[in-house]
Amino acid sequence: MSLKNLPALNVVVVGGGMITAEVILPTLLQARKEGWIGDVTLASRRAKTIHELRKQFPDEKWDGLPDAKDPEHSDADCYKEAIRKLKGPAAVLVATPDHLHTPVILEALASGHDVIVQKPLCLKVSDAHEIARLARQKNLYVYTDYHKRHDKAVRAAKYKFSKGELGEMLCGHAWIEERREMPLKYFALWAAESSSFEYIGCHYVDAYHFITGLTPKRVAGFAQAKLLPKLGKKAKDAGQAIVEWEDGSVLYVQTSWVLPESNPNLTNQGLQLTGTEGEYRADHADRNSNFVTQSGGVQRYNPHFFKPYNDWDDPAKTSWVGYGGESILQPLEDIRKLHAAGPSARPAMLEQLEKTRPLPTQALIGTAVNEAFRLSVQNGSRFVRFDEKMFPILEA
Ligand SMILES: NC(=O)c1ccc[n+]([C@@H]2O[C@H](COP(=O)([O-])OP(=O)(O)OC[C@H]3O[C@@H](n4cnc5c(N)ncnc54)[C@H](O)[C@@H]3O)[C@@H](O)[C@H]2O)c1
Secondary structure, three states, X not given: OOOOOOOOEEEEEEOOOHHHHHHHHHHHHHHHHOOOEEEEEEEOOEHHHHHHHHHHOOOOOOEEEOOXXXXXXXXXXXXXXXXXXXXXXXXXXXXXXXXXXXXHHHHHHHOOOEXXXXXXXXXXXXXXXXXXXXHHHXXXXXXXXXXXXXXXXXXXXXXXXXXXXXXXXXXXXXXXXXXXXXXXXXXXXXXXXXXXXXXXXXXXXXXXXXXXXOOEEEEEEEEEOOOHHHHOOOOOOEEEEEEXXXXXXXXXXXXXXXXXXXXXXXXXXXXXXXXXXXXXXXXXXXXXXXXXXXXXXXXXXXXXXXXXXEOOOOOOOEEEEOHHHHHHHHHHHHHHHHHHHXXXXXXXXXXXXXXXXXXXXXXXXXXXHHXXXXXXXXXXXXXXXXXXXXXXXXXX
16 A cells, blocks of 8 residues: 555644643644645634744644634634544544543544544543444544553563563552642643543553553542642542452552652653563653753653654754654554555454554543542542443442
């Protein structure tokens, strides 16, 4: 199948927040320079967001909605117009807050477009099934951007596990914790609608599923709210879950988003796994390549995530490289291949991709554990089981 003769992929990005500014737009604009991304439209809620992004990307051409001079102008539905006008071959990238993914995904699918959504796919198992049903009915692709799957430190664990070098899983411990600016500044408007567990803990629930192929059996969730209520916020400070998997192995996932402002990186994170034949232990934040500079202070630097480097051929130019971008490029490439192959080839190709990508069947795991976590926390940390469709059920 040749992608050479295929027109470039047009894209609509919905949501103009942190991940769009820091990863999605740089990735798309770089791919457009390489010639395989076409028109870029960004639909956010407020005109102010569009104005700020124009300042951040002054030399790039892209359409922004809402297209209003008044920065306070707000339109929560303008993504519908952007999707309606989108001409194929195309993709819709969803980067709205966690609790607002579903309506945008369904709108894109109803209009016949493939979708790339930031993790988690959604917050409810019923939503995940509705998304999967519509995607199947329309032969469309819905990829959840779980970028840790592209981190070589995680891929290495998957490889060793797949070769039997770790043996059978016994237990593990994941930690992912962010500085307090996340709920206080960046997510101030929606932090209480999600939680540190649902927002970032899901990365490691997905990573365990990705590495081992196992499905979770039951979950107990815990949460604490001590600092944020004192600062006038409804959100919780921290959340943890004990996840028991189908083989009896257990993963403890520790999350918080109130780390001190002086923490030398935004996100502390890592994973430890114990198997019958081996152990894995990795700090995914401190990669031993840190900086201290007069302008930037102490920076714990992860060169693997998504960082600027000198272009090989023109060192004056900046090239963005890393797993944060690769996990957007891979689905864009998949979508191009689906278009190149044509409609009749889609069902078989999608069936194959379901096995190796976080399409709805796999992304359902992160959503189900998120919903179970919330249910358990609301019920005194009682265990929550899953039925055969991954709907959570409170244990007696
Ligand atoms: N892949 C990753 O590792 C990663 C990293 C960070 C965030 N995320 C995820 O990406 C999503 C966005 O995160 P963020 O950090 O950019 O959050 P953010 O709060 O900075 O940005 C969200 C944006 O969506 C906009 N929005 C809200 N309602 C909208 C609507 N109806 N139509 C259009 N835009 C709307 C908001 O105005 C805001 O600009 C979340 O689901 C988050 O969990 C993923």
